[in-house]
Amino acid sequence: MIIAGGGTGGHIFPAVAIAHALRKLQPGIDILFVGAKGKMEMEKVPQAGYEIKGLDIAGFNRSSLIKNIGLPFKLIKSFWQVRSIIKTFQPDAVIGVGGYSSFPVLRYAQAQGIATFIHEANSFAGKSNIMLGKKASKIFVATDGMEKFFPAEKIMITGNPVRQNIVNNIISRSEGIQFFGLEPAKKTVFVTGGSLGAKGINEAIDAGIAAFAQNNVQLIWQTGKPYADRASAIAVENKNIWANSFITQMEYAYAAADIVISRSGAMSVAELCVAKKPVIFVPFPFAAEDHQTANAQNLVNKQAGLMIKDSEAKEKLVAKAIALAGDEQQQNMLKGNIAKLAITNADEVVAKEILRLIS
Structure with a gap:
């Protein structure tokens, strides 16, 4: 399994929670994270006990347009890196948790016919997740009303995975x-x-x-x-x-x-x-x-x-x-x-559904 994304704790911590749940349900599972070089996932994921590969990718800088000049080159380079990672690791599925590093990983996996899953934490879906959702196997969401962003038949309301600690x-x-x-x-x-x-x-x-x-x-x-x-x-x-x-x-x-x-x-x-x-x-x-x-x-x-x-x-x-x-x-x-609003088992619900769909 590849888990892709990051940038903030809001993407990283649920990703790690899903990884822990997958490992608990299937102890022999092989999990690889893919993130963006220089971002906090490169530090936090190894601390949680998982291997991570970094991509040379950056998001669109809204505050300084001049900083976006190298963006197309970084995106192309990241696709080559993703191709190499997927060919070497050969995942059964790829899970995207948001953050710009998830886009090239899921896009390439979908092109190769590999099962892809998305976890959308917010009540307003990110643009890359909306684009990826059309070909995803399943989309896990935190709230109802997400049909305006994703195909209704692919949506599963799970809530957001919270760290076990x-x-x-x-x-x-x-x-x-x-x-x-x-x-x-x-x-x-x-x-x-x-x-x-x-x-x-x-x-x-x-x-x-x-x-x-x-x-x-x-x-x-x-x-x-x-x-x-x-x-x-x-x-x-x-x-x-x-x-x-x-x-x-x-x-x-x-x-x-x-x-x-x-x-x-x-x-x-x-x-x-x-x-x-x-x-x-x-x-x-x-x-x-x-x-x-x-x-x-x-x-x-x-x-x-x-x-x-x-x-x-x-x-x-x-x-x-x-x-x-x-x-x-x-x-x-x-x-x-x-x-009354607490959901404590979202990570397990997501992990079970992924394993059910790829078995």
Whole structure:
């Protein structure tokens, strides 16, 4: 089996979850990942115990058109690399999880008559997945209403695969607090902008940083690389703040957290439902079709989360978090409602269906 894609944790972590489920159901299975050179999958996939091959490929750069000059050459080169990988590995099936490295792998596999599967995590499908969906054997989706993107007969609603260390999390709050060197008696806010960080959230937290200590609230702050140095300098001066660019053991952060501030990408939402935490969502405003706002609004409508626009985060986010930290009744309501939306076995459902269709 080849699993292709990556770029962000939202693509990588469900891919690894599917790989684990396949290996559990069929222990002798041979799994190879294919990703983009220089992207985080090249580090995270080997850490999870799988081999990965990197392609010389890049996505379309919307902010600087001049940077796209070499794109056609990279795409052609990546197809030659894919051809070599598939000829050598000879997969029974290829699974695409999104990210631009998945496109040439699935496209070539389809041309060779190899079974292909797509996992689309978002409520708005990516363009490459829409193109690939026409020839895919099966398309696994998180939500209903995806017939506008894919052939209805190929769709299977499975939800989004969540990392097993979060599904099976038995770490206590006190163990989580101890892991970050914080105080058990204080309310704890966990701030995460996803695997790459979130500028709007980081700047809002920075602007209101003094208010946390003033209100006896402590902070676990996952910043992403661009903001890491600034946040680390702040943490040195404030004992109530733990800051780092990335948290490998997210189960400890979820265990420690009384409240979470997060982007609302599909995988973040899926994990937070499983973690059963009161959440304030700050959707990434430039996501395709504004799908992060749609994801967050879906939970707000069910009283399973709160939402603040990225453009209003600097003025409102910290005050909202501190108000929620002091309101046990609202915390319990949000916790109870978000827990009802949790799907814990999507990886197994996807793996079983793939193995059934290729056997």
